[in-house]
Amino acid sequence: MPMEFVDHHIRDKYLKVDRLPHIWCPGCGIGSILNAFLLGMEKAEVDPDQVIVVSGIGCTGRVPGYLNMDTFHTTHGRAIPFAVGLKLARPDMHVVVFSGDGDLVTIGGNHFIHAARRNNDLLVILVNNFNYGMTGGQVGATTPTGAITTTTPYGNLERPFNIPYLAAAAGAVYVARWTSLHVRRLAWSIAEAFHRKGFRVIEVLSQCPTTFGRRNKMPEGIDMLRWYRDNCVIQHYADPKDAEIVPGRKIIIGKFIDITDGVETFEEKAWNLVRKFLGDRIEIPFRKGLRCPKEIPG
C-alpha cells in the first residue's frame, strides 16, 4: 500500500500554521496540552473568535503565538493582571490564561492568589513542568524537594507549592489537575471549565525531559509520562491538601473543586455596580450560553 502523507492536522484551523514548527523540545508535553486545549474548546462549542488567550513568559508562554485567535504574550508573571483588565473591559469574552508554573505561581504568585480571592472570571491553564525550562532548568516554586536543577545541584532544599491547595485556599471556584498523559480527560475538563464562571484553575503536570527529567532519572519524555501512568490516581473531589507532589508517592489528579454555581464573579459585581447607577442606559454583555457539558468520563 502506498504511504499516505498527511500535511495538515484536523485542528490546524486554530493555529497559525505559518509559524510552525514550534520551539518546544522533542519529548516536551506542551504540544499535547495545547492539542487538548483546542479539543476542549471544540467540545465546549465556544466560538474561537470569542476566546482570548493570554500568557506570560516561558515555554508555555509561547502557546498563544501559535494560535490563530486574538492572543497576548505579556511580561513575566503578569499574564493574570493583564487578563484581569482585559476581561473587565470585555466581560463578553472567554479570557484564558495559558502559562507555566514559574510564570503563574512563582514570579506571578501574588497576582494568582489575588485574582482567585476576587473571583475574576478567568480560565487558567497552568502547565507545571517543575522547573524553569526556557532558561535552562532552574529551581522554581513547584520543584519537588530534593530534585536536582541547575541552581539546586545538591538537591532542592525548598518545599514546593501544592497548586490545587493554593488555588482552593485563595478562593478558586474550579480546581482540577491532569497530566500531559491524561489528555482526553484534560480536554473534557477544559470543555467543562469553559462553561463555568469565576476563577478556574486547571493544573497540567507536564514533562520536561530536556532540562528537568534528565537531571532527575527521567531522561526521556516517555519516562516522565511513565511516572504519571504509574503514580497518578484519579480521585474527584479529593481534599486538595492531599494533592502535594512527593516523589515516590501517589499523585492525586482529577477535579478537586467545582462550586461555580451561584458564586458572583468580580466582573458581574463591578458591572452590576455600573448598572445600579446607569440602569438600562448601559448594555453590559456578559458571557452567554454557559451550560454544563457531559461530565468528565471517570
Added chain:
Amino acid sequence: MSLSPGIYFMSGNSAVAEGAIFAGCRFFAGYPITPSSELAERMAARLPRVGGIFIQMEDEIGSIMAIIGASWGGLKAMTATSGPGFSLMQESIGFAAITETPIVICDVQRAGPSTGMPTYVGQGDVMQAKWGSHGPYEIIAVSPSSVQECFDLTIRAFNLAEKYRVPVIILMDERLSHLYEKVRVPRKEDVIIVNRKLPKSKKNFLPYLADADLIPPMPPIGEGYHFHVTGLTHDERGYPKIDPEVQDRLVRRLCDKIRYHADEIIDIQTYMMDNAKIAVVAFGSVVRPAIKAIKLARSKGIKAGLINLRTIWPFPEKIIREYAEKVHTFIVAEINYGQIVHKVRESVNGKAKVVLLPKMGGAIHTPEEILNEIMEAR
C-alpha cells in the same frame, strides 16, 4: 457623566481624575500610595457612575498590567502612583511601548530616593519617566503646574496616548496634587477628544503594519482579526522575530513615531521671554515661585523670563536651542540634584551658560531663591 461646564474648586489629584473622565477614561486600576491616593479614591467614586470600572490591584505591577489589558479591551485606561510604585511599573511601561498600547500613568512625584518623604514634594522621576524601562523606546510626558492644567493636560495626555499608541506620563508633584484651585470645565463640544484609529479591513490585515504616520491602526479583540501581541521583537504580522533587522525596523519606528511628531506633541509655555536675557527653566510646582521671581526681577529692571516645560518628553530641544541664541543664561530650577538640566545643557550646546538651581526635595523653591540666582546671573 463627566462634570458639566462651569467653575469648580478642587485639588490637583481630583482635577486629573475629572480630566480623565472628561477625556473618556473608563478604566482605572491602582494601588494606594501617598501622595496620589486621592486620585484613585475619586476614580473609585466616580467611574461606576459614568459607566466605568475601578479596581484596586494587589500592587503597582498588577495595576499597570491591568490598564494595558483594559486598553486592549477597548477602554481608555489609566493608573496613578508615586515614586516607589512608578519604579515597579517600569518593566510594564516598556511592554506598553513595544506593544503600542495607549495608556496614561499619573506619577505624583514625592521626595526620594526609596521611601524618602512620602508626604513631601519631589521632582526626581523626570529621567526615570524617559529612561526607566530597559531598551530604546520613546514615551510622552506632560507636566502641569496648576490645577487647571491638571485637568487640561490630562485630557491632552489621553489624546496623545490614543493618537500615538504610546504610554503617556503625567509628571505631577505632591505640592500640586494637594493644591486646591479653581478649575473651569469646558463644554464637551469645545474640546477635541481623540480616539485610536481602527483598521479599515480584515483583509490582508497586519497588526503592526504602520501607516505613513508610523502608527499602526489598533485592532479590537473578538472580531476575528486573529492578531498576536507580544513583548518580543515582532514583525509587521505581530510574529516574534529574533532578528537584528526586524529589531532595527521596529525600534526605529517606535522611537521615530514620537520624534517625527515632536513639534506637534511639544506644547511649552513661556512667560516674559520676548526680550529676556536670562531664562528660568522650570516645570510643575516650581513654575509658580518662578513666575513670582520673574516679576520681582522685572521690577528691578532685569530682563528675565520663564520657560515652563509643560511637555517634558519629548524634550523641547529645538525651542531651548532657539532661546540659546537670545539669552546668556539658563537657570534650571528643579526639585532634585540635577536631571532635566542635562537635557537643557545638551540643547544649549555651549551657546549660553546653564546653571542648576537644585532642591533636594521636601519643599519647592522660594521666589527669593530663584530671584537671587537671577541676580547672580545678571
